[in-house]
Amino acid sequence: MKNDLSQEGVPVPPLHWCSEGCPLHAGSDAGDALEYNPNLLDDPQWPCGKHKRVLIFASYMTTVIEYVKPSDLKKDMNETFREKFPHVKLTLSKIRSLKREMRNLSEECSLEPVTVSMAYVYFEKLVLQGKLNKHNRKLCAGACVLLAAKISSDLRRSEVKQLIDKLEERFRFNRRDLIGFEFTVLVALELALYLPESQVLPHYRRLTQQF
Incomplete structure (x- = not known):
């Protein structure tokens, strides 16, 4: 099986855990047309x-x-x-459950609320684009936390290893799969890891009321 290629010709790891057999960044036309709203999934x-x-x-x-x-x-x-949202393959209750797991793990690893907020934005964007399913949801959640921590925090090598250990333990996946999936998520997000304040701040406000 050949690896899928990004526009730059960089090989993307094949996602054998996707039920449709398609790469994460293939997405959904309906989902790609949506403008991201940071309040949508937390709407009371x-x-x-x-x-x-x-x-x-x-x-x-x-x-x-x-x-x-x-x-x-x-x-x-x-x-x-x-x-x-018929194109979204996860239930809203499952999405919220995964976000709670991301938050709880971040608390254990002493990550700042802004880091969790960024991870939420990455995760929700992929959810709303219809790129997640029951097979890849935990890897995606873990990869979003890892990417957010690397972008927003000045982590030492030992701290990155500790975070990966915690992610592997909580989400019960293999670290090799996580590291491979991290790049796939990066491509799916079109390398847009630096986020506007308008997308992060609503999550940050909710989190600071919970921490």
Whole structure:
């Protein structure tokens, strides 16, 4: 099997873990057309879905959310998300679960909130472009944390090794796969690792309220 090539002719590791057998950077036309919104996946309105009722009165408007079992709420949230973004192969609850894992690992490794925020942006961009699936999601999450740490922090070699050890332990993948996937994610992001403040700041604000 031949390696796929980027536009510059640099070989990209074949992604044998993708269910479709296609490289991560192949993407989705529907996803590529989306403009990244850092508030989209953390929008508190997602869990409300069909259980939210808006009451409009003469002088004010209020929202009433009926009680729903957590399992039903989760199911409805995922269905609503899938209807709006059919090209995304992961459920919204799984996406949020992976982000929690990224945050928890970053806390263990004493990474700054700005680093986690950058990792979130990388990860969400790939999610919303439809480039992730159940086979590559953990490798992508790990690679996004690793890239963000290298860009935003002045890590020593020993600290990079420690971070890779933690990533390997938490996400249960082989470090060789992680290192190979790191370059694939870099290509998928079109080398755009330096992010505008408008994309990072919303995540940073939410994280600093949680740390």
